[in-house]
Amino acid sequence: xxxxxxxxxxxxxxxxxxxESLFDWHKRLIYxxxxxxxxxxxxxxxxxxxxxxxxYSSDVARRMLYGSRRTLELLDEERVSEIEDADMAAExxxxxxxxxxxxxxxxxxxxxxxxxVSHDGRLDNIRDALVSAAxxxxxxxxxxxxxxxxxxxxCGESEAVMVFSDWHYGMVADNIFNTYNTExxxxxxxxxxxxxxxxxxxxxxxxxxxVASEELVCDQIMQVAEILAQSIQLLxxxxxxxxxxxxYGNHGRTVANKKDNIHRDNIERLIPWWLEQxxxxxxxxxxxxxxxxEYIVISAAGHDICATHGDLDSVKSSPRLIPSLFFKQFGxxxxxxxxxxxxHVESFxxxxxxxxxxxxxxxxxxYANDKRLFSEPSQLLLIVDKENGVDAEYRIKCE
Numbered sequence: 001x002x003x004x005x006x007x008x009x010x011x012x013x014x015x016x017x018x019x020e021s022l023f024d025w026h027k028r029l030i031y032x033x034x035x036x037x038x039x040x041x042x043x044x045x046x047x048x049x050x051x052x053x054x055x056y057s058s059d060v061a062r063r064m065l066y067g068s069r070r071t072l073e074l075l076d077e078e079r080v081s082e083i084e085d086a087d088m089a090a091e092x093x094x095x096x097x098x099x100x101x102x103x104x105x106x107x108x109x110x111x112x113x114x115x116x117v118s119h120d121g122r123l124d125n126i127r128d129a130l131v132s133a134a135x136x137x138x139x140x141x142x143x144x145x146x147x148x149x150x151x152x153x154x155c156g157e158s159e160a161v162m163v164f165s166d167w168h169y170g171m172v173a174d175n176i177f178n179t180y181n182t183e184x185x186x187x188x189x190x191x192x193x194x195x196x197x198x199x200x201x202x203x204x205x206x207x208x209x210x211v212a213s214e215e216l217v218c219d220q221i222m223q224v225a226e227i228l229a230q231s232i233q234l235l236x237x238x239x240x241x242x243x244x245x246x247x248y249g250n251h252g253r254t255v256a257n258k259k260d261n262i263h264r265d266n267i268e269r270l271i272p273w274w275l276e277q278x279x280x281x282x283x284x285x286x287x288x289x290x291x292x293x294e295y296i297v298i299s300a301a302g303h304d305i306c307a308t309h310g311d312l313d314s315v316k317s318s319p320r321l322i323p324s325l326f327f328k329q330f331g332x333x334x335x336x337x338x339x340x341x342x343x344h345v346e347s348f349x350x351x352x353x354x355x356x357x358x359x360x361x362x363x364x365x366x367y368a369n370d371k372r373l374f375s376e377p378s379q380l381l382l383i384v385d386k387e388n389g390v391d392a393e394y395r396i397k398c399e
Contacts, residue, residue: 014039014050026051027072034069141226144190145234158391159300160200160239163307163380164189164231165340166360169224177374178363186227188361188398192379193231195396197238199381225274232275236284244279244287245296246272247308297332300384304332310339310357315346319353335389336382344375345395354390356380361398 013032016025029051032039039047048054048061056064167189173180236242248268269290276287296307306322313322323334337355343364346357359378376397383392 014042014047026068030065030068030072033065137222137226141186141223141230144186144227144230145193157301158383158385160196161298161300161305161338161380161382161384162196162235163338163340163358163382164228164361165338165358165379166343166362167224168360168362169227171362173362173364175364178377180362180377182223185361188377189227189231192361192396192398193234196379196381196394197235199383199392199394199396200235200238221268221270222274225271225278228271229275229278232279232285233282236282241284242286243298244272244275244285245298245307246288246290247294247296297326297330297334300382301386301389303336303384303386303389304334305336305338305384306332306334307338308340310341313337313339315339315342315348315355315357318355319348319350323351323353338380345378356393359395363398 014029016022020028029039029047033042033044033047044058044061044065045055048056048064051068052061052064055061167185168180169182169185171180232242232244246268272287272290279285279287294308294312298305298307304326306326308322318337318339322337326332326334335353337353338358339355340358340360342357343360343362344357345359348355358380359375361377361379363377364374377399378395378397381394381396382390383394385391
């Protein structure tokens, strides 16, 4: 009874379970007999009928089961190997991805390094060229002003803002509205400064004048710098002290392609560098450091003025945008905005802020002539006092 009872229990253990695949059942029967011994008491021939679907003698069934066991072990080893290979492949993939990331970082760093080296190399070459050009200034520019004959300096409570904008030195124009070249440029600067001095003396301004210079173009950059230097020196003899500020435009970029150019990567930023060297022996002149942006913010008689080239700004939108920006970032209360670039005169006021388009020294170029656009060459002079802000605005005609 015990033997039959035992066989009955073993027979139940050998039955296929719910959800068990044929392969898994096949494997469990063989391993139960030969490996984990859960079916050790079951006869080989009896087990063979379940495993192989027909009865065999005990001896034959035993050999067949051992053969099947070896096959199953090889399959298990192969499966483990595949899993290990998959894990290894995944690990390799991750290392490849990390390597690619590092490679890309290296390329990015090398590209930025090349840009930096290229930019510095261009500036070094330009500075070398400026030194060479400076040696020939007597032949190219010479002295553009006679010796000043001022007996005293008249001082008051006002300050002056002289805006030099859109010279386009080196440009040649010959049309029905305008003739322009480097000689005419020098003559217009001479006229502008002399007329500005007349108005400054008449207005008895305070001994601090601020000169905002914009868009100094690059082919004759050394000559422009020298014309500016002589003009600033002459103004300093009248007002006592001059602070020089400069912003830059969109014509002096060092890269021809606009898409590849960085706005501040601009040859015009060399102008204040040269002026500082040229005017350093005059204690009445201070050349402000490059702010690194296209904006200038100055205070004249206690009133904040923002100047920028104007290619990125509009005279109609700037009274809202620029004061908000500078108040939020720096707590500056901008009251006046000076813009260049557009080559015509226009003013627009909103919310207590006045934006002014400054005239161009060069006047109407051939492009404007073809569009039938005309504006007289002019420069802007502002007289600012503490009580009224901009008390007088002079659009100085250059011709």
